[in-house]
Amino acid sequence: MRSNGDMIRRKMPRAIGLFAGLVLALAARPPVAGAQWSRAYEQFYMPGDFNWTFRRTYPGADRLFNAFDYGHAILYEKLYTRPGADVSLLEDKEYNFITKKLLVSPPNLPLEEAAIEVAYAKMAPEVKMMFDWAHLFHRQVYDVLADEKLAQAEKDATIARLLSYYKTRPDLAFSSSPKSMDLMEGQPYSLAFRNKYPKFNGLIWGYHWLQVGLYEPLMTGKNLEERQAGVTAAVARFRQMLENAPEHMPRIMPMTAAVAPTFAKRYPEAAIIFDNLHSMHDVVSDILTNPKVPQNRKRAEILRAAALYRDRTSYVMTPAEWMEMAQMMGIENMGGPAVGILAGWPTPTIARGQSAAEAMKNMEGMAGMKMDSSSSAGAAGMAGMDHANTNMMGMNMDRSAMMQMHTRMMEDPVIRERVMRDTTMRRLMNEMMQSMPADHEMNMSTMMPSRARPSAPSSSTKNRSRTATSAKTRNSASMTKSSTTGKAKPSTTKGASTTKKAAAKPAPKPAMPPMDHSKMKMPGMEMPPAKKN
Amino acid sequence: MKQKSTRLARHFSAAGLIIFLTTWSAAGVAAQTDFYNTDRGRPVQIEDAYVTERHAFELKLAPVRLERSNGGIYNLGLEPEIAYGILPRTQIEVGFPIAFVEAGQQRNTGLAGLDFSAMHNLNVETETVPALGVRADLLAPVGSLAAEHAFASFTGMATRTTSWIRLHVNGQYTAGPSAPRTSVGASRVGGPAGLEVSRWLVGGAIDKTYPLSALLITAEFYGSKPIESGSRVEYTTGAGLRHQQSPTLALDAGLGRRLNGDNPAWFLTFGTAYAFGIRSLIPFGR
Numbered sequence: 144m145r146s147n148g149d150m151i152r153r154k155m156p157r158a159i160g161l162f163a164g165l166v167l168a169l170a171a172r173p174p175v176a177g178a179q180w181s182r183a184y185e186q187f188y189m190p191g192d193f194n195w196t197f198r199r200t201y202p203g204a205d206r207l208f209n210a211f212d213y214g215h216a217i218l219y220e221k222l223y224t225r226p227g228a229d230v231s232l233l234e235d236k237e238y239n240f241i242t243k244k245l246l247v248s249p250p251n252l253p254l255e256e257a258a259i260e261v262a263y264a265k266m267a268p269e270v271k272m273m274f275d276w277a278h279l280f281h282r283q284v285y286d287v288l289a290d291e292k293l294a295q296a297e298k299d300a301t302i303a304r305l306l307s308y309y310k311t312r313p314d315l316a317f318s319s320s321p322k323s324m325d326l327m328e329g330q331p332y333s334l335a336f337r338n339k340y341p342k343f344n345g346l347i348w349g350y351h352w353l354q355v356g357l358y359e360p361l362m363t364g365k366n367l368e369e370r371q372a373g374v375t376a377a378v379a380r381f382r383q384m385l386e387n388a389p390e391h392m393p394r395i396m397p398m399t400a401a402v403a404p405t406f407a408k409r410y411p412e413a414a415i416i417f418d419n420l421h422s423m424h425d426v427v428s429d430i431l432t433n434p435k436v437p438q439n440r441k442r443a444e445i446l447r448a449a450a451l452y453r454d455r456t457s458y459v460m461t462p463a464e465w466m467e468m469a470q471m472m473g474i475e476n477m478g479g480p481a482v483g484i485l486a487g488w489p490t491p492t493i494a495r496g497q498s499a500a501e502a503m504k505n506m507e508g509m510a511g512m513k514m515d516s517s518s519s520a521g522a523a524g525m526a527g528m529d530h531a532n533t534n535m536m537g538m539n540m541d542r543s544a545m546m547q548m549h550t551r552m553m554e555d556p557v558i559r560e561r562v563m564r565d566t567t568m569r570r571l572m573n574e575m576m577q578s579m580p581a582d583h584e585m586n587m588s589t590m591m592p593s594r595a596r597p598s599a600p601s602s603s604t605k606n607r608s609r610t611a612t613s614a615k616t617r618n619s620a621s622m623t624k625s626s627t628t629g630k631a632k633p634s635t636t637k638g639a640s641t642t643k644k645a646a647a648k649p650a651p652k653p654a655m656p657p658m659d660h661s662k663m664k665m666p667g668m669e670m671p672p673a674k675k676n
Numbered sequence: 677m678k679q680k681s682t683r684l685a686r687h688f689s690a691a692g693l694i695i696f697l698t699t700w701s702a703a704g705v706a707a708q709t710d711f712y713n714t715d716r717g718r719p720v721q722i723e724d725a726y727v728t729e730r731h732a733f734e735l736k737l738a739p740v741r742l743e744r745s746n747g748g749i750y751n752l753g754l755e756p757e758i759a760y761g762i763l764p765r766t767q768i769e770v771g772f773p774i775a776f777v778e779a780g781q782q783r784n785t786g787l788a789g790l791d792f793s794a795m796h797n798l799n800v801e802t803e804t805v806p807a808l809g810v811r812a813d814l815l816a817p818v819g820s821l822a823a824e825h826a827f828a829s830f831t832g833m834a835t836r837t838t839s840w841i842r843l844h845v846n847g848q849y850t851a852g853p854s855a856p857r858t859s860v861g862a863s864r865v866g867g868p869a870g871l872e873v874s875r876w877l878v879g880g881a882i883d884k885t886y887p888l889s890a891l892l893i894t895a896e897f898y899g900s901k902p903i904e905s906g907s908r909v910e911y912t913t914g915a916g917l918r919h920q921q922s923p924t925l926a927l928d929a930g931l932g933r934r935l936n937g938d939n940p941a942w943f944l945t946f947g948t949a950y951a952f953g954i955r956s957l958i959p960f961g962r
Contacts, residue, residue: 179802184764187732190953195923213888224839250888252920255712258885261839268800311959 179442183269183315188279189308193293193301197285200367201374204357207381208282210249211350214241215274215424216259218343222336222431223263226438233343241346242385253282263431267445269314270427273453276315277420280305281354284413288361289370302410309416317419318455319412321465324499326451326458327396327422332444335433336425338496345392345495346385347428349478351421352397353381355414356481358406363482377481384478393478394491395499396421400469402481407469411462418465423452471503710951711892711920711928712885714844717741717755718947719916719930720896722846722881725809725833727759727767727797731958732951734759734767739947745939752776755791765797775821787819801837809833815873827852827873827903841882846898848877854905874900879912890920902937910937916945925950 188194198205217237225232256271257264264271287293287301310316328334337344360373384391399414400407407414426448430436436444451457460468474480475489493502716723717739728734741753757771771791777784795811813829816822831848850873879898886892895915902910914932921927930945 178804180805181800181802182765182798183800184797185729187729187761187951187953187958189958190955198923245888250890252890252923254887255710255885255890256887257837258712258887261837262803265801265803265837268802308958 181268183272185272185275186312188283189305191301193286193290194283195286197282197289200289201371204374204378206249206251207246207353207378209251209253210241210245211354212254212256213245213259214346214350216254216256218347219263219427219431220260222428223266223441226434230339233340238343238346246385266442270445270449273315273317273449274420276309276312277317277416280309281417285357285361288358291367302413306412313453317416317423317452319415320455320459321415321462322419322422322452322458323460324468327425328498328500332429332433332436334429334498336428339432341495342389345389347424348393348397349381349384352393352402352478353377355397355399355417356402359403359481362405362409373482376484380484389495391488394476394493394495394497395472395502396425397477398469398472400466401472401474401477415462415465419452423448468503472499473502476502711890711918711926714883714894714918715949717945718949719918719928719945720881720894720914720932722844722879722896722898723833724842724844725797725807725835727765727795727809728761728951730761730764731953732761733953734949734951736947736949739945741943741945743941743943745941749778751778767795769793769795777821784821786821789822790816790818792816801835806834806836823855825853841884844881846877846879848874850875850903855903873903875903876901892918908937911935
């Protein structure tokens with residue numbers, strides 16, 4: 144025993160020295176961008192009885208979220224550590240593992256992402272913690288909404304406290320001011336990920352669709368059974384998205400205000416934070432994908448973007464504009480609604496790889512136009528239509544029909560109020576009335592008591608934006624959803640059937656050429672009958 | 677032989693009862709814990725450089741260590757601890773080491789001191805700098821099996837992560853008077869019974885994480901100089917695993933052997949850990 148002990152005594156110091164040397168060798172790895180000293184730190188989530196309620200009540204959906212953690216983590220790790228790897232590494236190998244194994248049998252517990260995205264976590268630990276902090280908030284909101292013991296007022300109060308707690312970490316918290324799409328899509332590195340990895344990108348957006356979409360059935364369900372049915376339906380729709388990928392996956396980032404409008408309306412700050420979080424996910428993917436950002440600049444660019452997503456001043460828009468943008472981008476491009484899911488699929492209006500700006504341009508170009516679902520199906524890749532050059536009055540427009548429509552619209556108190564609150568619309572209305580017969584102008588003047596006033600009654604940005612939102616939302620919604628007022632024109636209603644009628648139309652038509660308005664008949668003229676599906 | 681078996685069964689029964697009670701009591705606590713964050717003795721002596729996250733309490737109710745020395749002498753130690761993330765990257769902790777010691781026909785049970793510690797994580801690991809942490813411990817002479825003197829220890833920790841494994845290195849120095857050397861198997865009655873108090877300790881550990889299974893396996897090797905005067909350097913090796921059982925509970929288990937010295941011994945460890953928060957201690961949490 145003694146000789147054995149002597150041997151140990153002789154050899155062990157050598158072994159310890161060897162081990163220490165190994166550690167030092169690892170620690171002395173050449174720096175990528177100078178020494179990185181980070182003092183970011185983790186913080187515990189807000190305690191409460193509601194914690195883990197979603198896990199208990201909706202285990203299937205909760206486990207999917209655990210799998211989502213893996214998807215994000217492995218994506219960043221592979222993009223960062225294997226920048227020159229073949230596209231198939233993510234598009235096939237990892238994608239297949241995730242969709243055929245992991246999502247089929249998701250992990251039971253939230254994952255330790257640092258053990259998956261090892262290199263990425265060391266490269267940008269501050270941003271990893273930003274994501275972690277937002278994900279905690281995300282999950283706790285599910286818990287609150289899933290807690291059947293809480294009345295709605297208590298849920299409101301608890302989510303307000305969660306929000307306050309989230310904001311106690313300004314070094315980690317995403318801004319609750321909406322950020323414009325320019326921050327995500329207008330940077331030198333933007334769009335790289337979606338173009339290079341369309342399938343994986345669709346998967347990530349599918350994740351985000353479900354993550355924000357599940358709030359909607361939790362909000363709109365009247366009782367536990369309805370909520371469970373709604374969550375089950377949303378999860379089932381997510382799984383359908385994985386079939387024939389990326390055909391039915393979102394084509395632009397799902398916006399909370401579009402996919403979960405009830406939630407976004409009640410908890411706008413939380414919804415904005417989640418949109419900023421998901422935008423930042425895309426930004427990191429773009430930075431890591433785009434070779435224009437050299438490897439030794441990745442960290443700096445990611446930190447820069449993270450700072451912009453945390454502050455309240457850069458790239459901001461008003462909440463009303465954010466709502467409007469979500470509508471203008473088109474829910475059919477985002478994977479469709481998360482409640483009231485139909486058997487078929489909504490028909491996207493843009494091609495995969497296009498930006499949100501292009502989606503909005505398309506929707507704007509089509510707004511107000513009478514198109515059936517088959518037409519909109521062909522809108523993928525459709526060039527924005529330029530209405531500015533369209534002289535409607537010179538297109539054999541039936542003036543009496545126009546005046547009739549005009550009168551009917553202004554008789555509607557809701558429309559009248561909105562027109563009166565929107566300076567641009569009111570100005571256009573006044574100009575149009577000047578070209579009308581005197582009796583019509585007089586008639587309309589009685590409906591517009593403030594017509595003589597030179598300026599808008601409200602000058603606040605918020606009001607302006609809200610008005611603009613209403614007008615534009617109405618236009619874009621006319622292409623996607625049924626009018627809630629029930630006063631929409633028949634043509635609008637046809638357009639509204641886009642989502643429903645797309646059921647039997649899985650594949651969009653080829654890109655539609657720019658439309659020549661000079662050859663189109665306008666209201667009062669006969670339109671081709673809508674195709675039935 | 678029969679007597680040994682009876683003693684062994686009794687020790688395992690005691691350990692099992694403690695484990696059962698603490699695991700059962702843990703199930704009702706709403707909290708989260710992290711299998712990835714290894715602690716001293718949970719499951720191995722060498723730990724990582726990270727602390728309990730801010731505002732979290734981590735309760736370790738069943739850190740059991742059963743040691744079988746040469747000659748078939750068993751020592752059972754239990755050290756309930758509670759840690760609190762009081763500041764960013766900083767935790768404070770208090771432990772209550774309880775020892776069950778056999779020395780010949782004599783059996784003693786009692787508190788082996790009060791262990792206060794403060795640990796600070798200097799930084800989070802980056803591409804160029806490993807995570808670094810420092811800790812100060814004070815083992816106060818409280819309890820029937822406690823040492824006669826207080827001992828203050830200072831520990832430095834480093835953690836480096838690769839895509840395959842994590843490496844941890846710890847170095848510790850303990851200030852305080854040397855205890856008189858005791859006979860083999862009598863435990864360290866001059867020092868705290870059932871506790872490993874060393875003048876210095878240097879060692880490392882590696883661990884491999886299986887994130888999809890919430891499982892971590894680890895192995896360690898370290899050398900230490902016992903606090904007893906005249907003792908030789910001892911070398912110890914061990915291995916263990918740490919598993920996240922649920923969002924509220926993590927379990928760990930380990931097996932090790934002190935390879936040389938006056939008292940070579942096998943030991944088994946088992947522990948549970950879970951975290952919770954107290955809303956009134958958290959800003960905006962009321």
